[in-house]
Amino acid sequence: xxxxxxxxxxxxxxxxxxxxxxxxxxxxxxxxxxxxxxxxxxxxxxxxxxxxxxxxxxxxxxxxxxxxxxxxxxxxxxxxxxxxxxxxxxxxxxxxxxxxxxxxxxxxxxxxxxxxxxxxxxxxxxxxxxxxxxxxxxxxx
Amino acid sequence: xxxxxxxxxxxxxxxxxxxxxxxxxxxxxxxxxxxxxxxxxxxxxxxxxxxxxxxxxxxxxxxxxxxxxxxxxxxxxxxxxxxxxxxxxxxxxxxxxxxxxxxxxxxxxxxxxxxxxxxxxxxxxxxxxxxxxxxxxxxxx
Numbered sequence: 252x253x254x255x256x257x258x259x260x261x262x263x264x265x266x267x268x269x270x271x272x273x274x275x276x277x278x279x280x281x282x283x284x285x286x287x288x289x290x291x292x293x294x295x296x297x298x299x300x301x302x303x304x305x306x307x308x309x310x311x312x313x314x315x316x317x318x319x320x321x322x323x324x325x326x327x328x329x330x331x332x333x334x335x336x337x338x339x340x341x342x343x344x345x346x347x348x349x350x351x352x353x354x355x356x357x358x359x360x361x362x363x364x365x366x367x368x369x370x371x372x373x374x375x376x377x378x379x380x381x382x383x384x385x386x387x388x389x390x391x392x
Numbered sequence: 393x394x395x396x397x398x399x400x401x402x403x404x405x406x407x408x409x410x411x412x413x414x415x416x417x418x419x420x421x422x423x424x425x426x427x428x429x430x431x432x433x434x435x436x437x438x439x440x441x442x443x444x445x446x447x448x449x450x451x452x453x454x455x456x457x458x459x460x461x462x463x464x465x466x467x468x469x470x471x472x473x474x475x476x477x478x479x480x481x482x483x484x485x486x487x488x489x490x491x492x493x494x495x496x497x498x499x500x501x502x503x504x505x506x507x508x509x510x511x512x513x514x515x516x517x518x519x520x521x522x523x524x525x526x527x528x529x530x531x532x533x
Contacts, residue, residue: 258477261474262468322473327405333521379472
């Protein structure tokens with residue numbers, strides 16, 4: 252009924268774009284697709300991409316400040332706006348441990364989800380952004 | 393080197409989950425995949441999915457409040473946390489007009505992106521969340 256459209260990426264605003272690029276590449280097998288600097292805003296952007304073409308954008312301005320983050324999943328859900336991203340992973344416990352070794356902090360340790368039969372966990376990335384991990388759903392699309 | 397992993401969804405915390413479900417389904421051809429209510433948090437969730445299996449999660453708590461939103465792309469980029477999502481669309485101008493007719497507000501009218509050769513626009517969804525639209529990149533992966 253309409254022209255093709257699909258979610259291309261989510262944009263995460265960070266304090267230290269170099270450190271966060273390294274972290275997301277190590278954590279989730281992204282690589283840098285392109286970099287950009289918009290001088291008038293002192294805005295640096297790096298677009299990350301994974302092996303399937305999925306993109307994830309990091310943005311940094313020199314005058315950044317805290318703001319768009321919830322401390323826990325429950326607090327985030329009560330605060331309007333984009334609150335977390337979720338990665339589906341084959342081995343939840345190993346991935347959770349690997350992210351902690353890379354500098355993430357556990358927010359919700361691996362456990363069965365109350366929602367839909369998957370197992371889930373939440374971590375903070377090194378800057379405190381909520382990242383959910385889930386196992387593939389039993390009847391995935 | 394590691395187990396398979398991919399971005400599954402972004403979670404958007406909303407004030408009116410029924411209205412926002414209708415809006416995202418109308419705007420971006422999502423359908424509801426499943427619904428869930430976690431009584432202990434009075435948390436309602438609807439998972440949306442598009443024809444390709446890409447998911448987009450809406451969450452609502454009864455005691456929600458404003459918080460995780462930037463007013464403009466430049467302001468969002470200076471505020472640490474998840475700031476926007478971006479949809480790639482075949483017809484940028486028509487999609488932009490269609491979203492405005494559905495109740496979005498234009499933040500950045502369609503124009504060439506300074507970044508990478510695409511054209512882009514930003515709108516606020518009906519609750520004020522930043523949604524970017526871009527045309528396919530010239531050398532898409």
